Structures are given as C-alpha cells and as structure tokens.
Amino acid sequence: MSQSENERFNQSPEAGAVAPCWSCKQPVAARALFCHSCGAVQAPGQLDHFARLGVAPGFDLDLDRLEKQYLGFQRAMHPDRFVTKTAKERAIAEQQAVSMNEAYETLKDPLRRAAYLLERAGTTAAVDKDQTVHDPELLMEAMEAREQLSEVATIDDLEKLQVEAGAKAIDLISQLSKAFAADDLDAANRAATRMKYWRKFLEESRARRAALEDAL
Amino acid sequence: MAYSEKLLDHYDNPRNIGSFDKNDGGVGTGLVGAPACGDVMKLQIKVGADGRIADAKFKTFGCGSAIASSSLATEWVKGKTLEEAEKIKNTEIAQHLSLPPVKIHCSVLAEDAIKAAIKDFRTKQGSKDKAAE
C-alpha cells in the first residue's frame, strides 16, 4: 500500500476499530485476520467491503490491486492451511472466505460497486429497489433500443447495436466516476439505472443473436 | 415454475399490442420501467368523447409476467372511466394471472403504467382547457 493510499484507507471508520480476540481476549484490530498475540484466526467483523479488502473506498478502484488483495487474503484463509487447527478455527476461516468473496464480487463490478457506494452513503440505489421509475428520457432511450433490437434482421446489424450499447455501458462507468467524485448521488443513481438498462439490452441482444443464428 | 393457463394465454396471444400517436390529444401514454430488472413498459389509452376509455394498446419489453400483466391491463381498462381504471390494483392483476410472488413487481409495473397513462391524458386535457380559456 502506498503512503497516501494507506492514509486514505486508515480514514475509513472501521479501520481503527478494535475488539478482543475470541481466544486470548487481547485487543485485535477489527480488520486483522489473525490475533497478533495468540495467532488465532479472527471472525469477519462488521467491516465495510473496502476495508475488508484493504483498498481505499471510492468508485475509482485499481482493479488489479483489488484482485491481488483478494487473492492474497483468500490464500491466507484457504482450508489447506487449517487442517491441523480446531474445528472452530476452520469454521471461522470459512466465514472469512465467504465475506471476502462477497466483498470482492460487489466491488469488482462497477454497477454493484456503485449500488454499494449509494447504500453506504445512505440511499438505496433504484436498481436495488422494487420500485417503478418514470424518468421519460431514460425509458424512451431504453424503449427505442429494445424496439430496434426486436426489429433487427441480420447479425451484422445486430452487432452494430451491440457495439453501440457496449460503448454506452463503458461511458456510463466514467459518468459514475464523475458523479461519485462530485458527491452527486442523484446523478450516480441515475447512471447506475441506465447501466442496468444497457446491460439488460446486451443480455437480450445475446438471446436475439442466438435466435438469428438458429434461423440461418 | 408452473405458470397459469391465463398467463400463458396472454403471453402467447397478447391483446392490443401496438401504439397510438402519443401526440393525439385523446391519447394518454404511460411509460414506466423497473430498474431492478431493466425492463420497460408502455401503455396507452384512447379516451372517447363520453370520457370512457375506448381503446388501449401496450408495448412491453420484459418478462412473460410483465407482458401478460400489460396485456390484461389493456383489456380491463377498456370501457372504463378514468376514475374506474385508476382503481385497478396490481394485486387483482397478479391474482387473475396467478403470478408467483417473485413476479409481483411485474404486475406493479402494469398498475403504474395505467396510472401514468391517465395522468398523461389529464395533463394534456388540462393544458387544452387552459388554451381554450
């Protein structure tokens, strides 16, 4: 971890939290995997996904670093390392692995990461709610795209639509980045919803492609 | 998952698919979406001189339950006054089609689409009335 990253990381509220070790009762940092007094593996505490994987919180993530951190932690919790330990420690290591997995799956995907950041900031993302939206601009765009997709007759034309949709989805990543940088949660929420719509489009376009190929 | 016969019937033979001209003064358009799944539904009503819904059309890009719900909604609103149509509840749609619990939000989309179409029609009428004053 670089100096500045370390500083930012340590500012996350959970980073400094301390709790007693379940085994020897000595204080251990909430994000520590092992007790530095007795070496016992520690249960996953109430840690934020960023703190859990030891990366600075925010939308712009260094994905290579995220993966490295995750793989390193996963290795430390690998069942092979716990064969000679007690059943309790094996169970704790497994819980740790599950929590890390969840943190990693959430953070590596830009849409899930955005929804998580919104949740963390106190607003549930529209994509996480069962509520209807009325945003005409967004819905008109989605409707038109899906209409085009349903009318497309050749694989060539379909691929053009897919390329356009892919570019839109990528552009939305930078919109999300800007929105979070400016602390504009409404804009971030909206961009996340649009991304969800383009993803659904891409999903449908693959089904459409299969149908067109079958018809050949 | 076993789907009900009524649902499959609406899914296989959707009623009233299509569009009206949304700029037509007698037409109300409801466009709604479910961000949780990324689906979108358009429901339009055409209101007659007697104030009753004379015709309705829909276009839905979504799951089978959403298609069936909107198809059923267009059938149910026909012949109703706006006040009556407004009272259609998603629970009635879900019950009629025997939607499984995970598909309830798809019927909510249909209820919200009816409401949005009525609202759009009223907004248009309001601005027309103002223009006539």
Ligand code: FES
């Ligand atoms: S799953 Fe999207 S409307 Fe039913």
Ligand SMILES: [Zn+2]
């Ligand atoms: Zn200890």
